[in-house]
Amino acid sequence: MAEPVTAGRRAGIALGLAGMLVPLTVAAGTPAQAAHCTSWTGPYQRSVEKFLGRPVDGRQSTADCTVIRAFQTRHGISPNIGYAGPITWGVMSIMKAQKAAGRTPNKAGKCPVNRGRIACVDLTRQLSWIQDGRKLRFGPVPVRTGRNGHETRTGSSRVYWRNLNHWSTLYDVRMPYSQFFDGGQAFHSISGSVWSPPGSHGCVNMRKADARTYWGLLGTGDDVFVYGRKPGT
Structure with missing residues (x-):
């Protein structure tokens, strides 16, 4: 019954x-x-x-x-x-x-480390970090990637354009420290919480201090590698 x-x-x-x-x-x-x-x-x-x-x-x-x-x-x-x-x-x-990743975010070897400077993005754990070969240069730091229907694209790419004070005319919002690496998708800072769902429209959202550090460490032509799958997408 x-x-x-x-x-x-x-x-x-x-x-x-x-x-x-x-x-x-x-x-x-x-x-x-x-x-x-x-x-x-x-x-x-x-x-x-x-x-x-x-x-x-x-x-x-x-x-x-x-x-x-x-x-x-x-x-x-x-x-x-x-x-x-x-x-x-x-x-x-x-x-x-993210806490469990500690100082070895690439322990599983999923982000290639034979390219010199590279920014890695793990969609599954919502983490990003920068490596120089096998050496961890910065991170890992929490990120917020694309929501369902606007997923951050996986695979290899390169930073091709940077804009310190970018303004999105598409979404009418500030995107400080923007570093574009795949079409309209970029690393950039947000004012809200990087842990808050449902996610971005494809960009890799970061805390301001982390985005500022990425701005100082990366440059045009540097490699970016995105892999995994964000929970809920």
């Missing part, structure tokens, strides 16, 4: 759907504060509690919600109501994979 759908379960289901469907803010500044902190237990409660160093009991508490909500606000997750849903856990999963 199927379990009856109570009002409480309906509310929990609604929160889960909201977490999957409501896009995350990528605008500058702090996202709008939610009206309340939810008391509902999310489907990723235990995993989120463990990630944030909370007591792992799989049950939402006021303290849990406060800490989860602070994480959501810091990383541009909306609605930021402290619900341990799929978007929040997805961001945390990417951060875990």
Whole structure:
């Protein structure tokens, strides 16, 4: 016999759907504060509690919600109501994979290192770094690549044009430290969180300090290699 759908379960289901469907803010500044902190237990409660160093009991508490909500606000997750849903856990999963890469992001040897200076982009882990041959020159750093339908193209290419203060006439947005390597796709900084879904329109979004360092290390003609597949694309 199927379990009856109570009002409480309906509310929990609604929160889960909201977490999957409501896009995350990528605008500058702090996202709008939610009206309340939810008391509902999310489907990723235990995993989120463990990630944030909370007591792992799989049950939402006021303290849990406060800490989860602070994480959501810091990383541009909306609605930021402290619900341990799929978007929040997805961001945390990417951060875990990035931390695990440590100082050996190319341990699997998927980015070619026989070309001198090269910028590597791993779509699966949402990481990028710069190598000189086998020597890691900078990174790895977190990036935000193309969303579903606007995926960052894989394969070999080269930086062919750079514009320090580029303005996108297509999307009407600033793209500081732009370094184009494949059609309209470029490394550039953004003002929002690089961890926030759904992703870019194909560019490799970076934090400002990282994009500035890439600007100083790369030049026209330097190699770029993109591989893997972004989760959700």
